[in-house]
Amino acid sequence: MKFDIRGLAVTTDSDRAIAAINRFTQSAVSLTPGMPEITAAARIDPDCAMVQIYAAALHALSQSKIEAQNGIAYLDRARMHLAELNDRERTFIDAVAAGCEGDFDRAVGFYEQIIDRWPRDILAAKIAEFHCFETGDAERQLRIMEKMGPANVDSPHAQAMLAFALELNGHRERAEEVSLAALRQDPQCMWAQHCLAHVYGQQARIQEGIAMLEKFAPDWPRFGQYIRSHNWFHLAMLYLAQLDFARVLDAYQGHIWGFQPGEVVEHTDAILLLWYLELAGGDAGGRWREIAPHIRALTHEQVFPFLTTIYLYALERAGESAEVNRAMAQVEDYAERQTGRAAHVWKDIGVLQAQGSIAFARGDYDRAAAMLGPTLSDIACGGGSDEQRAVFAQSYFLSLARAGRKDAARQALRDYLEDRPPNPLHRRWLAEIGG
Ligand SMILES: [Fe+2]
Numbered sequence: 333m334k335f336d337i338r339g340l341a342v343t344t345d346s347d348r349a350i351a352a353i354n355r356f357t358q359s360a361v362s363l364t365p366g367m368p369e370i371t372a373a374a375r376i377d378p379d380c381a382m383v384q385i386y387a388a389a390l391h392a393l394s395q396s397k398i399e400a401q402n403g404i405a406y407l408d409r410a411r412m413h414l415a416e417l418n419d420r421e422r423t424f425i426d427a428v429a430a431g432c433e434g435d436f437d438r439a440v441g442f443y444e445q446i447i448d449r450w451p452r453d454i455l456a457a458k459i460a461e462f463h464c465f466e467t468g469d470a471e472r473q474l475r476i477m478e479k480m481g482p483a484n485v486d487s488p489h490a491q492a493m494l495a496f497a498l499e500l501n502g503h504r505e506r507a508e509e510v511s512l513a514a515l516r517q518d519p520q521c522m523w524a525q526h527c528l529a530h531v532y533g534q535q536a537r538i539q540e541g542i543a544m545l546e547k548f549a550p551d552w553p554r555f556g557q558y559i560r561s562h563n564w565f566h567l568a569m570l571y572l573a574q575l576d577f578a579r580v581l582d583a584y585q586g587h588i589w590g591f592q593p594g595e596v597v598e599h600t601d602a603i604l605l606l607w608y609l610e611l612a613g614g615d616a617g618g619r620w621r622e623i624a625p626h627i628r629a630l631t632h633e634q635v636f637p638f639l640t641t642i643y644l645y646a647l648e649r650a651g652e653s654a655e656v657n658r659a660m661a662q663v664e665d666y667a668e669r670q671t672g673r674a675a676h677v678w679k680d681i682g683v684l685q686a687q688g689s690i691a692f693a694r695g696d697y698d699r700a701a702a703m704l705g706p707t708l709s710d711i712a713c714g715g716g717s718d719e720q721r722a723v724f725a726q727s728y729f730l731s732l733a734r735a736g737r738k739d740a741a742r743q744a745l746r747d748y749l750e751d752r753p754p755n756p757l758h759r760r761w762l763a764e765i766g767g
Contacts, residue, residue: 338452345379362521381421388429389428393431395596407428446478451483477494513573526566530544532570535752557592564588565601588605589601589622599623604621631647644686644690648693661676742765
């Protein structure tokens, strides 16, 4: 038995395996390149169960059912040593297995068990954080991070996870405080910078947010492409709030799309930015057709409704209506076959969310409003973050406005704005729809 960098017991005699475990953990929580190296480590150290489990975890985080299935062979190898493993390692197998099966809610339950007994396990917390993004369960995310945070005051990355959970639950002043404290520990804590981007966006602190993120941006190239693109997405959203379409498209071209066009994370940032751009009155031009070949196959997977919906929307905007109809029929069939929580997520929310978004893309605004309206109060359960899910509320009030239902559109716009100070984009909508 040896111990990893968090002081957690690992069943192995190999220093090389411990080094691979530490590297995977460090890359995952700091968002620096290196996570895929665990696959080579799994070949070199087939007898270390934890290395196998982490290799499987990489697949569980892929947001693709086909990719996730490829993680199961690693778990089978880990289970060959089950009798020798400690409780944390055994629970980790169950957690990653649930993630590979696409049952993210159950996976989070196992990760929470790990945090309850071993709160220093920040990798378990990081994976739980991602699955909570897929289930949209921000309350549970905060509960886990509040248990994990106090045991990891030495880690700015752990504090940034706590900060982000606070942000997603609307506790933005505390989220900002905790993020700034993490940045005092490590000025390059990328996840803390990301959390601040959410806070600035949600609080409409546009100028301040742009100044801060532009100050951070020169350091971003040393981080993984996923978070580089994603933080640029947030910066571009602040440009969009100022109606500065030229800088939005520069960010899209220079930092967001075309780096790893096969990666789901890149699809998400690119699709959402184009969708938001068009909602603001900008022109995405031929960019939808550039994305389409890279997402066509993934549109036929049902991983979580938010992801399925944005794929269907992008493909429809690219003009591939027949493909969208086939994929939508699969979503409806999949939803019918779900039970328990998944039945609510897919049947009550996911199907309407997808149908409404497709209708919006087709300019059928009456149908879009009828479908999207009932989903908004519980749209979080389909996954995505607060800033990402706003496309549905914006598409809804614009559907009402374009369908000629001005009073309902005005009310929906007011509901969307809540008590936020309006930014230039909001003021444009208020002028168009009426405040
Ligand atoms: Fe984000």
